Amino acid sequence: MALTSLVLLGATGYGYGMYNEIVGGYTTANVLDEGAGGPKPADGATDILLVGLDSRVDAQGNPLSKELLARLNGGKADGELNTDTLILMRIPNDGQKAVGISIPRDSYVDIPGFGKHKINSAYARAKATEMRKLRAGGESNQAQLEVRSNQAGAAQLIKTIQGLTGAQIDNYAEVNLLGFSEITDAVGGVPICLVKSVNDSYSGARFPAGEQEVSGVQALQFVRQRHGLPNGDLDRIxxxxxxxxxxxxxxxxxxTLTDQSKLDNLLAAIKKSVVLDQKWNIVQFAKQMQGMTGGALDFKTIPTGRPDLKTPEDGDAIEIKPAEVKSFVQGLLGGQQAPPSSGAPSSSGSRPADASNNAITVDVRNGNGKDGLxxxxxxxxxxxxxxPGDTKTTAARTTTVVRYPRGEKANADKVADALGGSVTVEQDTNVAKGRVVVLLGKDYKATDGLAGQPLLRLDPPGGVRAQQPPPPRIGSNGAPCVN
Structure with a gap:
């Protein structure tokens, strides 16, 4: 986002000198298969893999100082490297809203060539293998060892994500601890809101409850914390x-875009700690993204099963059903139907979105009495x-019902299932074809069905309704209050 914004500004009059500096100023890596990175991907969307590394070196392979690691609360370099943040960004070719799909770090998946393990180890396993090969071949320059083995790790991670989701990765971007801290610092602060105060020695996160702004090291602490949260890594997502x-x-x-000092700081942070794939045409991408704003961006999480799956080598992991994940990811493209599946919910109760749902218009009438429901x-x-159809307040009622026109009970059943499955469904000749009307009664609680999900369409990971919080309040700074 930062890099694209700068290119857009350069291309529209900010200055030819700055434009050239932006386009030529980042680190690249040869991590994509042949055929990736084309202007109009055949699978219907530009798919970008965004990766957050807990790396203790910069993008050029140089180690971070002890003082800097201490400031970042990065801990001691122990030889391990995990990809603790994985987001697949889908940008449909037809101009629809972009969607960021989070993949939990502990997802238990097949890693080609290594068997089944937690997905956050895919990068590290391939990196370690390549590091041994390079040293055996005589390479002794530590910076080169880091850069070249990291490329092998990134390539392995891309293969793993493609196998899991069915998407063709067109572009790749990774950022390390230092880069994330400095980029958010350059932006000048991001609003957040916490339900309760936190004090976590692992990440260094120490924040009061309520609304606030974070940047730099504090922003890094906020997105890294998982210890001490009710749902651990799922809350972190x-x-x-x-x-x-x-x-x-x-x-x-x-x-942000018109502040000279912020632009300079942003560019410096990108050059230092962000790695992009070698085929990424930034100018072309910037033109594609000209209509992008924060409101044109949604986030979701892949469907998951039980969060305490026992594994032979990796301890407890998150259960993943690849067929459900592929169906979910493909279903996010409005122009395509999701691949056939059993339609049965996973063991956790979560269900991928059905691409055919967009043919059903749902009107909602609030007879519950709760404002805004x-x-x-x-x-x-x-x-x-x-x-979405229209929403209105109606006369108070006791029970919640879903009404449908003659011959369209299947549509009403889908809506009722999405609301929790225990909602009464009844025919109503006054309902227009292709529409369903939901009448909310006093029996509808905020924790029923979908109402247990956070706002802003941030799908709750895990899918276990009993563990999910009620919808968060939105702070005056616009940020939902989260754990």
Whole structure:
């Protein structure tokens, strides 16, 4: 987002000198297969893999100082390198809203050539293998060893993600601890809101409850914390999604793009710690993204099963059903139907969005008495692919029902299932064809069905309804209050 914003500004009059400096100023890596990176991907979307590394070296392979690691609360370099943040960004060819798909770090998946392991070890396993080969071949320059083995790790991670999701990765971007801290510092602060105060020695996160702004090291601490959170890494994913949406809005705002010092700091941070694939045509990408704003960006999480899956070597992991993940990812493209699947929910109760839901328009009537509930339910149903209709307040009622026109009970059943499955479904000749009407009664609680999901269409990872919090309040700074 930062790099694209700078290129856009350069291409529209900021200055030819700065434009050249931007386009030629970042580190690249040869990590993509032949055929990737084309202008119009055949699978219907430009797919970008965004990776957050816990690396203790910069993009050029130089080690970070002890003092800097201490400031970042990065800990001691122990030879391990994990990709603790994985987001697949889908940008449809037809101009629809972009979607960032989070993949939990502990997802138990097949890593080609290594068997089944947690997905955050794919990069590290290939990196370690390549490092041994390079040393055996006589390479002794430590910076070169880091850069070349990292490329092997990134290439392995891309293969793993492609196998899991069915998407063809067209571009790749990674950022390390230092880069994330300095980029957010250059932006000048991102609004967040916490339900409760936190004090975590592992990440260094020490924040009061409520609304606040974070940047630099504090921003890094906010998105890294998982210890001490009710749902561990799954809560961390929601934090990252909320933060990135807020940051995208901030970076693409006029105030950021027209501030000379922020632009200079942003460019310096990108050059130091961001790695992009060698085929990424930044100018072409910038033109494609001219309509992008924070509001044109949603975040979701792949469907997951049980969070305590026992594994032979990796301890507890998150259960993943590849067929469900592929169906979910493909279903996010409105012009394509999701691949056939059983339609059965996973063991956790989560269900991928059905691409055919967008043919069903849902009107919501609030007879519950709780202000704003109709709009909230309509938003959450839209997050499951349903076409939002109108929302109104209606006379108070006791029970919640879903009404449908003659011959369209299947549509109503889909809506009822999305609301929790225990909702009464009944025919109503006054309902127009292609529409479904939801009448919310006093029996509809905020924790029923979809109402247990956070706002802003940030799908809760894990899918275990009993573990999910009620919808968060939105702070006056625009950020949802999260764990």
């Amino acid at each position: 929601v934090r990252q999604q909320v933060f990135m949406k807020s940051m995208a809005t901030k970076v693409l705002s006029a105030g 109709a709009a909230q339910v309509a938003e959450l149903l839209a997050g499951q692919g349903f076409n």
